[in-house]
Amino acid sequence: MGISDETRGQLSTKFGVMFPHLDERQRRLLMGAEARALGHGGIRAVARAAQVSETTVRKGVAELGASEAPLGRVRRPGGGRKRAVDRDPGLRSAVLALVEPDERGDPMSPLRWTVKSTRTLAAELTRRGHRVSADTVGDLLREEGFSLQAGAKTLEGRQHPDRDGQFRYISERAQEHMNAGQPVISVDTKKKELVGDYKNAGRQWRPQGEPPLVKTHDFLDRQGPGKAIPYGIYDIAANTGWVSVGTDHDTAAFAVASIRRWWQGRGRHDYPAATRLLITADAGGSNGYRTRAWKTELAALASETGLTITVCHMPPGTSKWNKIEHRLFSHISMNWRGCPLTSHDVIVKSIAATTTRTGLTVHAVLDPGTYNTGIKVTDSDIDALPMHRHRFHGDWNYTLHPSPRAPATAKSPRSVGSLSPQPCTGCLRDPELTGMPEPELAELISQLGQTLDELREQGRRQQRGGDRVRARGAGAKDKLTTADRVLATVLYLRKLGTRDLLAQLFGVNGSTLTRAVHQVRPLLAEHGHIIPASTARFRTPADVAAFLANSSPTEIKATR
Incomplete structure (x- = not known):
């Protein structure tokens, strides 16, 4: 010690x-x-x-x-060998020049790209004429406030602008569910583990000189037991964990099957009156928000259980903040540290034996099922799901209902309805979509309209090589009016959906919409208009119709 x-x-x-x-x-x-x-x-x-x-x-x-203790010699003050820094006044500054950050040290130092151990530093100092030992270098560094330090993982890199907003949204939804006595779970896949006599990080107490013997290389043995895929479900309110140890592939079907096992084996008994389930998950992997099979499998689970399942995903790059990471997975890793995971049975028993001082209990089961990869889910399959995307980041937050809902009642003139060759775009002027009141939008269209018409006429003159021959208004009609061009650009900059979705809403092709955006966007910048992105996301015109049907006519988004 x-x-x-x-x-x-x-x-x-x-x-x-x-x-x-x-x-x-x-x-x-x-x-x-x-x-x-x-x-x-x-x-x-x-x-x-x-x-x-x-x-x-x-x-x-x-x-x-010693048996004899002879009297020692008492030297005068100042006697004895002098310290190295006293004999060599330049030693201290030479040491600091080698170890301080590059902007303050010697930029031409040969140790700039070398591990600066005390022995390496002592050798370099000796080469420069400062005879010193590694121990003396260590003493000097400690005197100057240096110590051995590892890198601290604090820089998260580029963050999504709605990162904090999504965290607050998840917290509010979780608190709402728990206050109502509804289950809230955090899910994720733990790191895949090699099954066999492989080295496992960490150490454990054993008789001295008898370490566990493991393989020299961590190459997967194709003839051996293979890998283990632990998928965890952590009940936030009850502080209990459930882990399904898979043996095949980490797919969306496996993830939802694990949640189904948890509900049948534990959840329905802990929450007999539950009608809703909130799932918090990472942004990627088998339970990512882009994974279509994840949504289809959850829809099937909702129909089986009768639960209304709401999913809230962590913002991209924030998976370490998922509750399951530091409340379940970390304790599992500490429990089996230094122990070779020689079989699936060892893994299951080690996980089940994990406990904490705060009362965590874990149930673990082996899932030997087969889960195929490469299963395709079409757009029509997604459109048919009884899924409601939330108004705040509908791509990250959505609810799956246990049975198909009746279609939203059309509200004239606010509903989009089915697309016709010449759809009415008046409903797309809704403040919920544009992020600005209708008078403000009308003023913006009026301000840019004349300039936009002049620029388009100049472009046509260059294409014709001269002035117009036929009267204005003769010939083919414009596919988009000037007002619609401005409106389409505003909706595009709001990032409400893809270019193809907006093209469907305006009844044009993608190229026409793209040209309109390229024409209007510079004018907006020239006049100092900044269009902030919305937090709502839509995939189909039906999503837009449902969104408008459930919104208030006079409400303007607070997140504009």
Whole structure:
């Protein structure tokens, strides 16, 4: 067991008080006695506390154990060998130039791209004419406030602009469900584990000299038991975990099958009156928000159980904040550290034995089922799902109902309805979609309309190579009016949906919509108009119709 900083501090205080009253031999004997009392590591700790060499302390220990104790020589103040930094005034600055950050150190140092161990530093200093040992370099670094440090994972890189908003939304939904006595679970797939005599990170207590013997390389043995895929479900309110250990593939079907097993084996008994289920999941993987099979499998689960299943995904790049990571998976890893996972049975039993001081209990089962990959889910399959996308980030937050809902009642003139060759775009002017009141949108169209018409006429003149021959209005009609061009650009910049979706809403093809955006976008920037992105996301015109049918005519989004 190491010697604590508190003990070293007490020794420094004691030596500082006693040394002025003792001669050289008495100091050695005092240090030797303290080192013997501390046991293993005592010599080094005493030497650092007294600021002397370890050799001096060892000599004191030897004198205490000698049968004869001759009187020592008492030197005059200042006697003895001088410290290296006293003999070489430039040593301290030379050490700092090698180890300080590059912008403050020597940019031409040969150690800039080298691991700066004390031995490496001592060798470089000696090459430069400063004769010094590795221990002296270590003492100098500690005196200057340096210590061995590893990298701290704090820089998360580029963050999504709605990251904090999504976290608040998840917290509100979770609190709402738990207050109503409804289950809230956090789900994810733990790191896949090799099954067999492979090295597992960590150490465990064993008889000395008898470590577990494992393979020298972590290559998967195709003839062996293969891999284990632990998929976890963590009940946030009950502080209980359920882990299905798969043996095939980590697919959406496997993920939902694990949730089904949890509900049948534990959830329905813990929540007999439950009508809703909230699932918090990562943004990617088998339960990612882009995974279509995940949604179709959950819809089937909702129909089987009669539960209304709501899913809230973590923003991209924030999977470590998922509750299951630090409330379940981390404790499983600590429980089996240093133990080779020789079989699926060992993995299941190790997971089931995981507990914490706060009362965590875990149930683990083996899932030997087969889950095929490459299953395709078409757009029509997704459109047929009884799924409602939330108004805040419908791509991350959505609800699957246990049975198909009746179609939204049309609200004239606010519903989109079925697309016709010349659809009415008046409903698309809704403030819920544009993010601005209708008078403000009308003023924007009026402000840009004349300039937009002039620019389009100039472009046509260049294409014709001269002035118009036929009267204005003759020939083919424009597919988009000037007002619709401005409106389409606003909706496009709001990021409500894909280009193809907006083209369907306006009854044109994607190229026509793209040209309109390229024409209007520079004018918006020129006049200082900034169109903020919306948090709503739509995939089909039906999604837009349902959104408008459920919104208030006078309400304007607070997130515009």
